[in-house]
Amino acid sequence: MIPAKEELIKEVTFKTSRSGGKGGQNVNKVSSKVELIFNLQQSSFFTDEEKTLLNERLANRLDIEGNLHIVSQEDRSQLLNKQRTILKLTNLLTKSLQVQKKRKPTKIPKGVIEKRLNNKSITSSKKENRKKPGLD
Template identity: 70%
Template sequence: MIPTKEDIVKVVLFKTSRSGGKGGQNVNKVSSKVELILNIHSAPFLNEDEKELLNERLAHRLDQEGNLHIVSQEDRSQLMNKERTIIKLIALLKSALHIQKNRKPTKIPKSVIRKRLADKQITAAKKENRRRPQFD
């Protein structure tokens, strides 16, 4: 189950720092870069199976303690960057927890096979009629 923004805000830790990029003097004064840190093992909105699946699928994004880090510094506003990190986290959880259905192979209908063979016979007959007659 995908958590809501309110559930996420209760559990995660936000770190702020100065961001690079556009903003003029504002960049030097305001800490607008936001880093969201979620410890997957202590998240109450995930059950044990989901935690196991996230550990497996997001192993390359976790640190040694099992924390997931998401950073946003696109906007000049710290509040907007906080919102973006939460949205990124929800999207990441959705994609990581999505289980793909198994494909059921289907048989080719007999009518389709018969039509293909009939078409092949028609083409073969056309090509046979184009040949020079052979005299024995």
């Protein structure tokens, strides 16, 4: 189960830096780019099974120390970017922890099979009737 935002904030660290893009002179003064760093192994919210599942599914997003980095620099406001990173983290964790149901293969109904065979025989008879009569 994913913890609430308030509890998550206690376990993450934020780094801010100057972001590029629009903003004019504001870009040169304000550190609005936010990077969220979350260590999966040190987290107290998840069980060992959940941690291994998260490590497998997020392996390409983790660094050497097992930290998950999420960056946001879309907004000009540092606060909005911070909220976006938290939202991205919760979405990422919920998607990674979801287990898909195993698909149960079903049989093809007899009516469907009969209908397909009837259609095949109808089209074959149509094509047979198009041929020129033989000299047998």
